[in-house]
Amino acid sequence: MANRYIFQIALLLCITTALAESYTLDQSQQKSSILVCQDLLNQLNGSATDCLKQRMNSKIPEEIKNPQLLQKEDLVLVTYELFQQIFGIFSRNFSRTSWNETIVEKLLMELYQQKNQLKTTVEEIIKETNDIWGNKHILNLKKYYFSLMRYLKANKYSSCAWIIIKTEIIRNFVYLDKLISYFSN
Ligand SMILES: *[C@@H]1O[C@H](CO)[C@@H](O)[C@H](O)[C@H]1NC(C)=O
Numbered sequence: 428m429a430n431r432y433i434f435q436i437a438l439l440l441c442i443t444t445a446l447a448e449s450y451t452l453d454q455s456q457q458k459s460s461i462l463v464c465q466d467l468l469n470q471l472n473g474s475a476t477d478c479l480k481q482r483m484n485s486k487i488p489e490e491i492k493n494p495q496l497l498q499k500e501d502l503v504l505v506t507y508e509l510f511q512q513i514f515g516i517f518s519r520n521f522s523r524t525s526w527n528e529t530i531v532e533k534l535l536m537e538l539y540q541q542k543n544q545l546k547t548t549v550e551e552i553i554k555e556t557n558d559i560w561g562n563k564h565i566l567n568l569k570k571y572y573f574s575l576m577r578y579l580k581a582n583k584y585s586s587c588a589w590i591i592i593k594t595e596i597i598r599n600f601v602y603l604d605k606l607i608s609y610f611s612n
């Protein structure tokens with residue numbers, strides 16, 4: 428009995444180690460991509476100080492601000508989800524802003540590429556852990572981004588609503604940068 432238990436633990440450790448080693452994520456490439464995204468977002472004009480009357484109460488899940496609390500698998504899944512959801516947001520209608528479409532397209536392209544680069548690793552993790560739908564960090568993120576989209580919709584995609592969301596997403600990238608720093612720890 429005891430032996431079998433130890434064997435299972437050993438097996439689990441092997442799988443975990445194998446997974447961790449297969450995460451050959453290009454950290455520096457991702458970090459430079461984050462800089463590109465931040466730069467593009469900053470080129471979308473409009474300052475949140477012009478929109479002080481607008482409020483948005485949604486808050487990014489706490490664990491995203493504390494990557495040290497996340498397991499390596501979760502770091503990858505969460506990073507993928509962030510790229511995916513931010514892509515989803517900026518695919519929405521921003522015609523009421525004065526934003527330059529070319530800049531938004533560049534941003535979408537950058538997000539898509541990053542998302543795509545993580546895809547294989549994410550699929551491996553899902554196959555190994557078999558609990559993507561039960562992953563509470565991902566669920567928390569989905570709820571958070573759903574509330575951002577609901578906010579945009581409720582405000583009829585107004586310029587101010589978009590500016591508030593843009594400011595929120597710029598902050599998201601600061602957290603994302605911190606998350607990616609943890610890949611190598
Ligand atoms: C944003 O930039 C566009 C042109 O790039 C300009 O027409 C518009 O007035 C600017 N809006 C603000 C709020 O600065």
Ligand SMILES: *[C@@H]1O[C@H](CO)[C@@H](O)[C@H](O)[C@H]1NC(C)=O
Pocket residue numbers: 520521522523
């Ligand atoms: C985007 O919104 C504008 C103005 O609110 C509307 O005229 C346009 O049809 C919308 N575009 C799409 C693709 O929904």
Ligand SMILES: *[C@@H]1O[C@H](CO)[C@@H](O)[C@H](O)[C@H]1NC(C)=O
Pocket residue numbers: 527528529530
């Ligand atoms: C939009 O951005 C592109 C790329 O930065 C630039 O070449 C173009 O002149 C801009 N268009 C407007 C209307 O500002």
